[in-house]
Amino acid sequence: MIPEHAEAPIKSVYGHSTLHCFSWGPHEEENILVVSVGELGERPLVRVQSACYTAEIFRSTDCDCHEQLDQSLQAVHREGGAVIYMLCDGRGAGLLTKVRSLALGHELGLDTVEAYRHLGIELDPRHYDRVAEILSALGVSQLRLLTNNPRKLAGLREAGIEVERVPLEVKPTPESRPYLATKRDKLHHLLDL
Numbered sequence: 388m389i390p391e392h393a394e395a396p397i398k399s400v401y402g403h404s405t406l407h408c409f410s411w412g413p414h415e416e417e418n419i420l421v422v423s424v425g426e427l428g429e430r431p432l433v434r435v436q437s438a439c440y441t442a443e444i445f446r447s448t449d450c451d452c453h454e455q456l457d458q459s460l461q462a463v464h465r466e467g468g469a470v471i472y473m474l475c476d477g478r479g480a481g482l483l484t485k486v487r488s489l490a491l492g493h494e495l496g497l498d499t500v501e502a503y504r505h506l507g508i509e510l511d512p513r514h515y516d517r518v519a520e521i522l523s524a525l526g527v528s529q530l531r532l533l534t535n536n537p538r539k540l541a542g543l544r545e546a547g548i549e550v551e552r553v554p555l556e557v558k559p560t561p562e563s564r565p566y567l568a569t570k571r572d573k574l575h576h577l578l579d580l
Contacts, residue, residue, distance in 0.1 A: 390520065397422070401464040409521050416474050416481075419517060422460065425467035427527050432468030432553065434459035434533040435518055435543075438476045441485070450566050451557040458555060459533050469525070471518055479513035498569040510574065511538060519546030535576045552577070 390409040397406040407421040436459065439452030446453060459470050477485030480503065488502035495505075503510050522530070522543075529549035534540065535556060543550050559567050559580055570576040 401460045404464065411517065418474055419521060420472040421469055421521060423469040424463050427469060427525055430529050430531055431527060432463055432466055432533065433530045434470045435539055436470060437473045437478060437513060440476050448560060448562040451563050454557040455555055462533065471521060475513060478511045480508050484508050499566065500569055500573040515539065515542030515546060519543060519548055522548055535578050537575055537577060
């Protein structure tokens, strides 16, 4: 199925860009937003970010999601490129699962991986086929990807995109360090901490 596509100019605190919406259906999570800056050209800088409403809207401090999004938007506005924003919170497991896992973390001291296992939820059900479709629609077949997640690298490579990794590490805080250590140790994210 070919997604519907709409685009419009947008001005933000980062500068001028183009806001795209790619839609595969009527539900919010079937949309993917893209902010693109300039001509994407050969090997543009790209960030693929999944929604994290707790950090990006409510500014929770126990993860690095807000800071990663902020750094990514600054980088693509500085050098050109795109931020692809997937409306799939909780690593694609949904908001209800995410809030339940947060509760388990507070009640039982479980980290995010243990909480998802306790709930019987797949740790990272995200797929990157639609991201690859968007990249193809934007004329991108090779890129520099802002990520620490080897699963994103593999997902885009499996879809036929040539990917070079650009690290995106945020200095940990006392609140975010346990979460980041879990990402490094249990989800194999490429983090030094």
